[in-house]
Amino acid sequence: MPNKILVFQSDFGLLEGTVSQMHGIAMKVDPTLRIFDLTHLISKFNTWEASYSLYQTCHAWPEETVFVSVIDPGVGSSRVSVVAKTSAGHYIVTPDNGTLTHLKKHVGIEAVREIDEAVNRVKGSEKSHVFHGRDVYAYTGARLASGVIDFEGVGPAFPVQDIVMHKIIDPVIEADRVSGVLDIEDPHFGMVWTNIPLETFETLGIRFGDTVRTVIEHEGDEKYREVLTYCRTFSDVPKGEELVYNNELGKVAIATNLGSFVEKFGIKAGPAWKVSFDKLV
């Protein structure tokens, strides 16, 4: 029995009816579906952000939830359209363009099916080549979430090892230092989230209240150097001061209490932004 939950993500914005057409197509498939929006404000064409957002969010949803993710800079081109089943039991309907990177790396992809558009495409939509979010992805997602088709009904099997992946950098431990990269910034509150798991960080013997020398470099240029305290939560430091903490995903992160670290120091995120923490004794 499918759980009938269908969650949409895109870079379509909220200004007009693009997203609503996807909702409508899903309602045509099955009006008892439970429709949600993850976000439609992914930066335009940014498949890294799309991938991270799914990794950040899917785990909070019930097994069998179907996610439709439409960040699709190559819409209508030869890029493949797929449905991935994660090891946690979620389904992701998406173009195969890097959007599955973090789920594959951190959660695991159990199997992938390529969408057979002969079956899983809105009838009569064949002349449109620029809105597969509506004509293919929303439609296929709705059919899967409602039980009209099962996972096999999506189309032929696609090799998991062939999924398009962004490059992922792993954190490194040496002596009293752990280093990694700034994976993503919180675009609203302005924290930065590293790729360093809490467990890795704690193997250095760091506990709440300990201090760490925190250095951020961008392409070799030092952009930030400070001794910070590893805190339980933001308000463990005064307003406007910085801290290191465990974010909602079990990763080490850096914030300014009641302020924006990103704006205050001109820091961004991405593979070119390296971060290191040295335990101080």
Next chain:
Amino acid sequence: MPNKILVFQSDFGLLEGTVSQMHGIAMKVDPTLRIFDLTHLISKFNTWEASYSLYQTCHAWPEETVFVSVIDPGVGSSRVSVVAKTSAGHYIVTPDNGTLTHLKKHVGIEAVREIDEAVNRVKGSEKSHVFHGRDVYAYTGARLASGVIDFEGVGPAFPVQDIVMHKIIDPVIEADRVSGVLDIEDPHFGMVWTNIPLETFETLGIRFGDTVRTVIEHEGDEKYREVLTYCRTFSDVPKGEELVYNNELGKVAIATNLGSFVEKFGIKAGPAWKVSFDKLV
């Protein structure tokens, strides 16, 4: 049997509780309604945009879906409040202020009823004259979508020919040229959508890969002139280049691949923006 789907559109924005009050009133009428938001970011008081947005979106939704559209610069004045039934079987609850223009022109309006506020207005709301979206439109839409009233129960019949219409300009074919206007811009990705149907365009004998001289004028001033290729999709041209394509509504459109045509060339949309395509031999 109504399908219980109720879709809201407005120019109320997302910053505070105005939209939520409309949702709440609908839930008071029938908690089994399926509530959706088309967009609440229509430009303030812009009934042209409201009209286009409904035309762009309604077709994707099941028959009998009820749309509540509240772009209402004359709230509380003598403008009439109506429910229109389209030839496609959708219901639109709206002030009669031009919001029904495109649906009437391109889809057809089968019948209109004027809302009888003696029946279809939240009890106790009589002293408020500035939020008919909540007190009249959401309430009436919810009653119709849930089956508390049928279409006749909205109020007395209203002549379809009396609906307030914006002026619509039709495209023109002469020899190897088709000309029209820029109906609307995509406010997020920055394409422009013309009023020229794909079939009209193709009667010139233009096929994918053919080139057309594309000219855009604003009140007689030439703003853009270029030979563009008619493409299946954006990525048929390199990043940052322009193309002509068939948009999601079966209309000819102009885009910059992975960029914004509107921003790059300072183009806007509206009846003063003329466009023409010449077939090149």
Next chain:
Amino acid sequence: MPNKILVFQSDFGLLEGTVSQMHGIAMKVDPTLRIFDLTHLISKFNTWEASYSLYQTCHAWPEETVFVSVIDPGVGSSRVSVVAKTSAGHYIVTPDNGTLTHLKKHVGIEAVREIDEAVNRVKGSEKSHVFHGRDVYAYTGARLASGVIDFEGVGPAFPVQDIVMHKIIDPVIEADRVSGVLDIEDPHFGMVWTNIPLETFETLGIRFGDTVRTVIEHEGDEKYREVLTYCRTFSDVPKGEELVYNNELGKVAIATNLGSFVEKFGIKAGPAWKVSFDKLV
């Protein structure tokens, strides 16, 4: 029987998956819940605005609706997490940080329970101290809205008189003048809403079409002085002119017809912004 309606409010923004995780946790508790969003664009950390927004909105919703409000600048600190039951029969799940101010003052709080995190916290979330919106508030709200727990099941009783309150200023009548403060501005259309109830205003004998001398001061400096007409609705004055009217909450308000009063005159809202209306004879 709970009505299964769960409404979320936060200052989390719409850019990424924070809100969606709260939705997901609720779906894990009970996939038949009816989930809504009031707004997620409350100004960051602004518990006054959060409080006003609940007061503005809750009354439109059915009794027993559960609101989860996460404006939580002290997340993870010693601030108490509570569920309040209002005299209108709504439940508010929130940190106790001023968010309940307007509901307590204008609607009444019948009883409060402190959330017992030993029971009402997502299992396995104990190591995270920065996302109680997901781990505690969404989870508790979903359990209450679905009937998994009743109000007593939230945790021990908390004294209503101990709720954290913002200072509220009451309006004052003297002779032919009523004075108060600008409680809040409409951040989208740019009206300002006073704390003066319509009934207080009308005790001066003011009726539609009467004129009032309207004065706004900020910390003793006069910022606006004009004779305005008390109108039924915006379009009772020409485009671009100002008016006094009864807003959607039964409070006296000031607007510019088809314009923004706030932008035009540089007016803001808050306890430092005093307003007075003198009846003219």
